[in-house]
Amino acid sequence: MSNHGSDQDDTRELLIIYATETGNAQDTADYIARQCRRIHIRCRISNIEDITVTDLLYETVVVFVISTTGSGVEPRSMTPLWTSLLRSNLPKDTFEDLSFTVFGLGDTAYEKFCWAAKKLSRRMQSLGATEFVERGEGDDQHQLGLDGTLRPWTESLVTRLVDVFPLPEGLQIEPNSRLPPPRVSLKSADDQKADDQEARILGLPYYQATVKANRRTTPPEWYQDVRQIELGFNEDIMYEPGDVAVIHPITQATEVEQFLVSLDWGENLDNPLEFKKNVYDQSIPPHIPKVTTLRCLFSRFLDFNAVPRRAFFQFLRHFTTDELEREKLDDFLSVEGADELYEYCYRVRRTIQEVLQEFRSVKIPMDYIFDVFPPLRPREFSIASSVTKHPREIQLCIAIVRYRTKLKLPRKGVCTSYISALQQGDAVQVGIKKGFIKLPTNLHTPVLCIGPGTGIAPMRAVMEKRIALGAYANSLYFGCRSSQKDHHYGSEWKEYSSQQKLHYRVAFSRDQPEGEKRIYVQDLIMEDAEHIWNVIGLHKGWVYISGSSNKMPSAVKEAIARAVEIRSGLSADAAQKYVRDMVLEGRLMEECWG
Ligand SMILES: Cc1cc2nc3c(=O)[nH]c(=O)nc-3n(C[C@H](O)[C@H](O)[C@H](O)COP(=O)(O)O)c2cc1C
Incomplete structure (x- = not known):
């Protein structure tokens, strides 16, 4: 990437491509575009599903914003481009004229942290593209949320871009504190009828x-x-x-009304409104009806119960008329105030609504609703x-x-x-x-399901289907706290096992007397090493792991590897490789959530 002089202002442009499963990467793309505006670089933003390899050949600078989902898998929207990028006939210098960088979104609680972003970055480089800023990795576990990693990374991106595209004469870097233009202009549409349309679920039946x-x-x-x-x-x-x-949730009517009254918008609740998009590089929630009302927007499209991002406080800073409130917000937004903001907002999970109840003099101009309030997801x-x-x-x-x-x-x-x-x-x-689970077509292939807590949900679907088809080589390992309180679908499991259709094992972690070791699914797996090896080793069974606990899948895989080691005679390393290979062969699948 060479330095561009100010005579090449038409090149002060880049493409941001996002791949998202639940919307965070799109928000992140919006944020990066706003930061690029400060240095007078124009960003086009594209969903990765609209991008082909040929499109990339026409670009000179690309910022990818890529989340990771389903245990190290790329978001579905990324699969078509990713598959084309993996084609072996692409020449090694395909992207020799392209400079790119990647910001990954992920969660360090997952084993394959920011996997999709890492894979993309490596592949782009192997096809000749230059990574002009080191890849960034956003972590949900950061105490300041995504902002904790995104902000410093974007700062380094901006610094590098200013290096490469020096500011044209007479233009300065705009301060972060400057109020951006609103995303939309709202105007009353009294002569039209509002359409109380539901929020659509994008791209899905x-x-x-x-x-x-x-x-x-x-x-x-x-x-x-x-x-x-x-x-x-x-x-x-x-x-x-x-x-x-x-x-798609709908916020309760009384809650919406109370909230809008608290913003002094109570009188406009049901007035038909039309809006026009003002800026090309910021998104608004999809499928908003052409003529809508504040009631509809805050019931179905905008979330006032979310924990706010840092940018929210920046907007409040502009919209308060009270000196003390402004000082408080300045504190929160200062470098030294980061801890205070964390204590006030993130540690206690304070919501947008609650913050606004405290900053009473804030008056949000209505055109800023899509800037201030995140989409209801x-x-x-x-x-x-x-x-x-x-x-x-x-x-x-x-x-x-x-x-x-x-x-x-x-x-x-x-x-x-x-x-x-x-x-x-x-x-x-x-x-x-579509989920990430596939069942074996051969009904004689045994399956082993491990689904503690509400992780039992997809396992019940597996068992119901298998049993209905007459496939009886089924094992289910379930874990919960108590045999009496949260033994989900317990009577169904007992019945299937009494009919010899299921090998059922359950760990009640809190039923032991005080002081005794708590028992979890991974303990049962190790106890049952012979059965486990019989299913996966001797009969080449398929394994499913599902649950809401991030650490559980790795503990379970560890236990399976131990069982393999004990019964197969393989070394510890070889047993671990055996389990990794099962993943590669597609016979160990995970459906886990944070
Ligand atoms: C079902 C599920 C699976 C996930 N798997 C991973 C993972 O394997 N590795 C990782 O780093 N993050 C994982 N995450 C965390 C997401 O990448 C993170 O929450 C990100 O902010 C989501 O961005 P998006 O809304 O743009 O899709 C997972 C999140 C969910 C809900």
Whole structure:
């Protein structure tokens, strides 16, 4: 990448390509574009699914923003480009004129941290592209959230870009504190009727469902509220074990009203509004109706219960009229104030709504709603049923997210709160997405499922389908705290095993007397080394691991390797390689979530 003089201003442009599964990479692309604006570089932003190898040949500078999903896998939207990039007939100098960098989004709690970004970076270099800024790795576990890694990395990107594209004469780097233009202009559309459209689930087949049941399966006093949700459809739907249901939450009407009243927008709640996009390099939530209302936007499209990003406080700084509030916000945004902001907001998971209740003099100009409020995101849940056993139905096993921090009110998950309040007969929009599980076509091939906690959901789908097809070489290892409180689908497992259709093992971690070692699924796997080797080694069985705990999959794979070592006579290293090879052969699959 050579230095460009100021006479080449038309080249002060780059392409940001994002690959996202749940939207964070798109937000990140928006943020990078805003930072590039400060140095007068124009960014075009593209979803990776719209990009081909040929498109890349026409680019000179590209910033990739790539998340990782499903245990080291690239987001689905990236698969077509990724497959083309892997073609062996691409010459080694394909991208010799291209400078690129990658910012990965990931979570260090997963074994394959930022895997998709790493793979892409390596492949681009092997095809001749130059990595002009070292790859960045965003980590969900950072105490300041994504901002903790994204901000310093973007600073280094900006510095490098200024090096390469010196600022044209007369132009300065704009300070971060400058108020960006709003993403949209809103105007009243009194003569038109608002369309109270649902938020669509992007790029997926989606269906109208009716709630048939919403049952709490754990006792009221139990620490975790787990729900059995049954959704009925009046058409045939198709899904396979491992597939996930995507549900778009709707915020409760009273909550939306109270919030809009608190912003002084109560009088405009139902006034029809039209909006025009003002800026080319920032996104707005997809599928917003052409004529809408504040009520519709805050019920279905915008999230005021999210924990705010740092940029939110930057906007508040512009929109407060109170000197003391401004000082407080300046403190939060200063380098020295980072810890204070962490304590105030991130550690206790304070929400946008709660922050606004404290900064009372803030008046948000309505045109800034898409800048200040993040999109209300759909969430994914592994389906716990099979169409074979439950036609026209989807069943889910969901733990309602609720926990305490130092703040008085308990913290609640946005989507699971919506789900927990669903009543029989309510309508829900459901998208169906392919999961990462595949079943063996040969019914004699044994399967071994390990799904502790709500990780049991996709395993129930596997068992229902296998048993309905007459495949009885099934093993299930389940773990929970108590035989009485959270033994999900326990009676079904007992019945299948009494019919010799299932080898069922369960670890109740808290049922032992005080002081005794707690037992988990990995302990049972090690105890059952002979059975495990019989299934995976002698009969070439397939293994599925599923659960919400990030550390569990590696502990389970470790235990399987130990079992292999004990029974097969392989060395410890060879046994570990055996398990890694099972992953490569596609006979060990994971469906895990954070
Ligand atoms: C089901 C699931 C699987 C994930 N697997 C990984 C993983 O294997 N490695 C990793 O670094 N991060 C993993 N993550 C974390 C995401 O990469 C991270 O949350 C990121 O911010 C998501 O960005 P996106 O919204 O653009 O897709 C996973 C997240 C989920 C929900």
